[in-house]
Amino acid sequence: MSVLDLTESVTVKNTIGGFVSEKKKLALIVHSGTLDKLYCAFILGSTATSMGWEAHLYFTFWGLHAIVKGAMEKAGLPSDYKKMDKQMRERLKQMKYPTPYELLQRMKTSGLLKIYACTPTMEMFAIKREDLIPEVDELAGAATFLAVAADAEVTLLV
Amino acid sequence: MSVLDLTESVTVKNTIGGFVSEKKKLALIVHSGTLDKLYCAFILGSTATSMGWEAHLYFTFWGLHAIVKGAMEKAGLPSDYKKMDKQMRERLKQMKYPTPYELLQRMKTSGLLKIYACTPTMEMFAIKREDLIPEVDELAGAATFLAVAADAEVTLLV
């Protein structure tokens, strides 16, 4: 495999709905799949969409594993923080706080969320399109993300 | 709790001292609380302020736990790097390197540092204002951070 294979042809896709948007944009690489990082990404994302920004979430590595059907519901804290897992879950239930998947679905209903699944990760871990949650908009490589991020107000890797 | 509760009303606060600043800005989300990540954030922050930039540090999750009074002094390396903990501490002492809290306090004296504590995390972990170090400037949600970051030259999640 040559390094060029890593890069899909670059078509500018920094739009939602096919035309160039003048909305502000948040572009996140979601590399992690633990509960603390998913909340971090989705609270940023849902805050952005509630402010009228577009949110572009690019799921790679353990983040991609988290958007395999049924996986997000099982996400927990990383082992270094395992002892706080139970306390945090009970508190979230008490607060009637939305789960990560509920946050993702609410963002989706705003029409301002676009979800990308990282194709190199899918190939590395033999994950297929039909394994992923239906909210995924596009299978894409890093070039798509960079084109979106180049035009974003805020870009972060979570 | 509805997702709208996650988002405080958006008042533009990308200023220090109440007027719009023309200074360059570094905006960091400090999500981690381990010694390696705190040093990373605070060396970036203190370098920025010594260059005359504003540094906006938004503490969330394990980063927020690190600004609970007395916690930063106990920060160590993540378990994957535990075996290097002793070597690193001895070396830092030898070098008379400032501790993370000393770095934070020096940044603060520049008048260019603004510290935000993440309100959703405070609620999730039942942490109160009076539990936090006195250097905290503002309790804020993600909308405040996004408004600051949209206007920043460099934005990173540590």
Place this chain on the structure above:
Amino acid sequence: MSVLDLTESVTVKNTIGGFVSEKKKLALIVHSGTLDKLYCAFILGSTATSMGWEAHLYFTFWGLHAIVKGAMEKAGLPSDYKKMDKQMRERLKQMKYPTPYELLQRMKTSGLLKIYACTPTMEMFAIKREDLIPEVDELAGAATFLAVAADAEVTLLV
């Protein structure tokens, strides 16, 4: 050691080849040294250079440890994902996927990659220039990175 020692004198170095470039720029802080994070950084980097962007990679902490000669070849997954290590390696071999070091070398041949080694980390861990891979372009502090990043289209911490 005073906090000012952390900051080298700020000379603007946001160029490759000595003149101000009009190319787009990706600026990455590589803080991690695990296989999943190195791939993330280097796939982003090699995609950027194949798009004609400059890629500026600043290696600090465990990322710096990964550019010690011979270290990158031994990089594995973090302990929380250790059980997937074998599967991932076999799959990458099957795919004839380039190793992280091969990706770095290919980026280097593009003439668009610049590698910085973090001087405070080198001092903290007593790592010398001659310990590092020969592809390193510059030993530098955070001020150099901030000057580059202030001018970059996309900035991330991996």
